[in-house]
Structures are given as structure tokens and as C-alpha cells.
Amino acid sequence: MRLLLVEDDNHVAAALSAVLARHGFDVTHARSGEEALQALVPEGAGFGVVLLDLGLPDQDGYEVCGKIRKRTSTPVIMVTARSDVRSRIHGLNLGADDYVVKPYDTGELLARIHAVSRRSLPDDTAVTGEDVLHLGSVRIELPTRQVTVDGSVVQLTRKEFDLLALLAQRPGVVFRREQIISEVWRTSWEGTGRTLEVHVASLRSKLRMPALIETVRGVGYRLVTSAS
Numbered sequence: 001m002r003l004l005l006v007e008d009d010n011h012v013a014a015a016l017s018a019v020l021a022r023h024g025f026d027v028t029h030a031r032s033g034e035e036a037l038q039a040l041v042p043e044g045a046g047f048g049v050v051l052l053d054l055g056l057p058d059q060d061g062y063e064v065c066g067k068i069r070k071r072t073s074t075p076v077i078m079v080t081a082r083s084d085v086r087s088r089i090h091g092l093n094l095g096a097d098d099y100v101v102k103p104y105d106t107g108e109l110l111a112r113i114h115a116v117s118r119r120s121l122p123d124d125t126a127v128t129g130e131d132v133l134h135l136g137s138v139r140i141e142l143p144t145r146q147v148t149v150d151g152s153v154v155q156l157t158r159k160e161f162d163l164l165a166l167l168a169q170r171p172g173v174v175f176r177r178e179q180i181i182s183e184v185w186r187t188s189w190e191g192t193g194r195t196l197e198v199h200v201a202s203l204r205s206k207l208r209m210p211a212l213i214e215t216v217r218g219v220g221y222r223l224v225t226s227a228s
Helices: 010-022 033-039 061-071 085-093 106-117 158-168 177-184 190-207
Strands: 002-006 026-030 049-053 076-080 098-101 132-135 138-141 146-149 152-154 213-216 220-223
Touching: 002 010, 002 033, 010 026, 026 033, 033 061, 049 061, 049 106, 061 076, 061 085, 076 085, 076 106, 085 098, 085 190, 098 106, 098 190, 106 158, 132 158, 138 158, 158 177, 158 190, 158 220, 177 190, 177 220, 190 213
Parallel strands: 002 026, 002 049, 049 076, 076 098
Antiparallel strands: 132 138, 138 146, 146 152, 213 220
């Protein structure tokens, strides 16, 4: 898999590139936001994942993330020292697919790269009545992976859509955290739990329906059909 590493520190980039290469990745190093954007022309330039450090010398990392998302659907993993939930949600709202907080474990990083790189359903599949889920004002088209609220399209990342679609297939049913992580992230790695919480918070924010996804303490989450 081709991977675009956006990192201004040459020493960090060299060490990380060596690790990624040993695990079969073809790494291209961009030292600035502008280099990263140029590398992604045209249409993602064949990269499977973008690993984006937010501390760039020429542009704000969040701004770069937003520009990347406008140019390509290539998965983006943010690398940040900011551990607060608000910062993570902001990144997800801009189109990032996941995040890693420094200092991170290499195994964690590799797990997240593999998780976001798994391809979704093709976007050109015809939509039938059976492929559309309705939850009050929320409409979910499974083949096109499009979500609308009161007719307005809501832009979701791959994992946000997968999470919402999973919960929406059985409204009112409680999904255990382990089950969600297994089906959406395709892993049993316990470190994904925090990522799940952030994705739930991001969905509530983007859909502007904070009561739609209910937290069942100590168990997991469920979709509340009467939420507004």
C-alpha cells in the first residue's frame, strides 16, 4: 500500500518510514502542507492512507486536512499531541477518518492504518427501497453511503457512516462496545474504545441530534428512534 506521510521533522519521518517499510508500506514523505496537497494530485495519486501530523510549518494541520478531504476520499489519520475530545471531534468534522495521539505505540498506529484502509462499498451501486433506512428525519442510503437529515446531506467519514449504519439496522437494540469495535473497526484491540467514543460524539454533533445515540453505561450504545 502507498502511504503519504506528512511530517516536518526529518528524523521522526525517517524512523517512522523505516518501520512502515518493514511492514510493507511504500512511503512518500511530505514535509509541509503544500507538499502534501501537491502529492495528492490528481485524485489522491494512488495513496491508500494519509498520515497527517498537525504540527506543520506552513499551514495549520486542520486546514490541510480539510483541503485534502475536498480533493480526495483517501483515508486520513491525524497525528496529534492534543488529547482532548474537542480537538479530535474537530478533526473528524473536517473529514479525518481517525487519529493517533502522541506518544503512540507502533502497533496502535499500524492497527489504525489497516482499519481505515479497508475499502467501503462501491458508490455506483443502484439504490433500492431495501437499501434505505429511515429514522425519523434521518435517511441512510447504504449503497451510496449518503446520509441526509431533513433532506440536507450530512458529510460523514467512513467509520462514522459504518457506525451509524450498524446501529440503524436494529433501532432500539443495544450494541455492545466489543461488537461495534469488531464490526466497524474489524479488530478486537481494546485501545479502539476511545476512538469509538469520539466517533459517537462526532455523529451526535454532525447530525445535530445529541439524543439519537444513547450511551448504555457499562454496555454500549443504541439508536433511539424517538430522538429529535
